[in-house]
Amino acid sequence: MLDPTQGADLAARADRQAEVVSALSKILPSHCITYRSEDTRAYECDGLTAYRQQPLVVVLPETSAQVGAVLKVCHSLNVPVVARGAGTGLSGGALPHALGVTLSMAKFNRILEIDPIARTATVQCGVRNIAISEAAAPFGLYYAPDPSSQIACTIGGNVAENSGGVHCLKYGLTLHNVLRASGFTADGEPIEFGSAGPDAAGLDLLPLIVGSEGMLAVTFEVTVRLLPRPELARCIMASFATVEAAGEAVAAVIAVGIIPAGLELMDKRMTAAVEDFVHAGYDLDAAAILLCESDGTADAVEAEIARTIGVLEANGATRIEISRDEAQRLRFWSGRKNAFPASGRLSPDYMCMDSTIPRKRLAEMLRAIEGMEEKYGLQCVNVFHAGDGNLHPLILFDANDPDQLHRCELFGAAILEASIAVGGTVTGEHGVGVEKLNSMCVQFSPGELKQMLAVKHAFDPAGLLNPGKVIPTLARCAEYGRMHVHHGALPFPDLSRF
């Protein structure tokens, strides 16, 4: 298991807990602190349930000043702090630290302002993703990034993970839709990144904060950009006889200058699994199903749909259906949006991978995954954000069988290494957390990891914010024993460690 927090001596832990609780009690009301095992159990994992650790203490502050004070106390006592939103993350980013405080931001769920003229929303970090769009709806506006977990996940968590969704190619990730994030440094000082204007003075540090997985600062308040709700959205569902043909059709659509609002691909087994779950009317004979959405004004959507169909037909689509109304459009999407829970019905457990690859390497990648299924004796179903190359293979396994879990981990690591080998990245939108620490050793050189550790140190010299996540130490990489591979060349012959 990849648990960076094991090995705390029990008696020492109890002493430490008493010390930390006593210090926190001076700045927080007692109902904002929990530390008994039965109370902290609910926080022992996030969406990556294979990794569990009970925190030393959980705090649920109710004011901004209390957040700053908690960080100051933890800093003075040298206690690690793991900030947490809704705990829906899929890479263990919110996995507690055995000797650390889990800082729940759940109570900060107020929408502070919707400005329909400026098209912005300013919200506290604990506001749910979908709640922003709901609050903006009366003004004909919405918040674009829509991760599958959007009914539960919080904007603070989205900022930490740079969350995506199914509309990223056209509308961008969290980073592209956040104007400003304010919060606290590791030692509890207020700080702000970005601005309500187009940019801020100095280095643009917002891209470091967004996607930093709680390692660099604690986000408290966020201003996001809202977009006008498109007049109309329609979705094409196209079937293909091979995954290669579907991949080529996607490239052809983009080659003629169409940027669809959503472009998603499911393989045959995934389609069968979700059809069983949502009864959307998917074509069960197709090797791949492509969902391709157009949005905008009614005229533009009709024109784009017609052009897209022409391209899909010319590129071997075997069956094409277009959503007639909103209900049918949502039904088309329901399968894709429920791909994860549907997989949960195929097998006791599944592990969701998240690499991104250049789209043209898709067929090759899927063939490699087929080979791995045989090698590791486990099944894998695939969904793919075809527009932006983000692949979600779901490896099916039974966590109660330690050998299956082990094979699943090897399978996952093999997918990630194959993704790097074709010029991709180990994580497109779920983050590194604890899950992909080893794979980071393959994607990045020791020099790059050292530089990222130095960035961490610049923000958090004491190393207290979410320690042990995201950036592996060089010692860990040496132990993992996989070499960084860059464009097929083996670098760093001068590093004796390897």
Next chain:
Amino acid sequence: MNVGDAGLRRVSERIREASAARTALEVRGGGTKRFYGNPPRGEPLDTRDLTGITSYEPTELVITARAGTPLSELEEVLAARGQCLPFEPPRFGDSGTVGGMVAAGLSGPARAAVGPLRDFVLGVSMLNGSGDLLTFGGQVMKNVAGYDVSRVLAGSLGILGVISDVSLKVMPAQLGGRTLCFECDETTAMRLLQRWAASGAPVTASCWYAGRLTVRLAGDEPAVSRLQTPAGGHELPADEALRWWADLRDHRHEFFSGEPLWRLAVPETSPPLALAGVQLIEWNGAQRWYRGSASAAALRQAAHSVGGHATLFRGVDKSAGAFAPLSRASLELHRRLKQCFDPNCVFNPGRLYAEL
């Protein structure tokens, strides 16, 4: 240390020597934006040896080029495939490079519609103060592996390292469109633009100057022709419109003749800023260019009071600093970041802030 070719090895060598001797280096490409920021100092380190487009996949919407590649070459290659850099980077001349474009981080007229340059950076290779070649980000659209150092280099004015390669997201170029001009005051113009933006109107650029609003409409053709526009306007012929927007983008518009030139970046709904002098307003009100006699302190206060900041964009006297001062906490963070990339402070010292 992982430095591939001879050109890169020379740059890396040079950085190591400078680091050891603590010699300042002025990292530069074509020198078209040398006027920007605080006055450059140090021995020139030219990036124009590092040249060439290393990969371009139109159907992947990604192009990768060495830092010293002329921006004009990159734009020509994209145009040949019907694609473009949608943020319309200002060129200020013919000799600018791709690396310089990223380091300056400037976006042009389309920025309010498509987002800033930073959003289109997918990955960067760079040399840090130790002369090590490091790659961050990549060539794919979605990538959250590790800290996003590549986008921090956008607008960093070269103070963290020497960019050697850049991967950019590109988009289909929008052809056609219309450019309309209306006589109206600033308040009326901004209200109109913001109403259009909130309704999803296909406005891809705007400029208000001297009582005239000029807007560019493109993309969704039916919506372009259907848009309700104020009476009494006129349309620019297509070739004239192209020239007009290019002149605005590269600061050849008459407003930009003369110094000092200030740039005020403010929330777009900020009220008109009462300043003695003339203003040219872009980005639906978010970018306000100013020429006049107001003091640096007054301009910075005016921008700060509405949640923005003021930059002395062009001017001889930069004693007040080209950029608005940072808060104490932010400056401390900047200092530590500079230190961790460039511990001997060789790259463009003082160009962004005197302390860095």
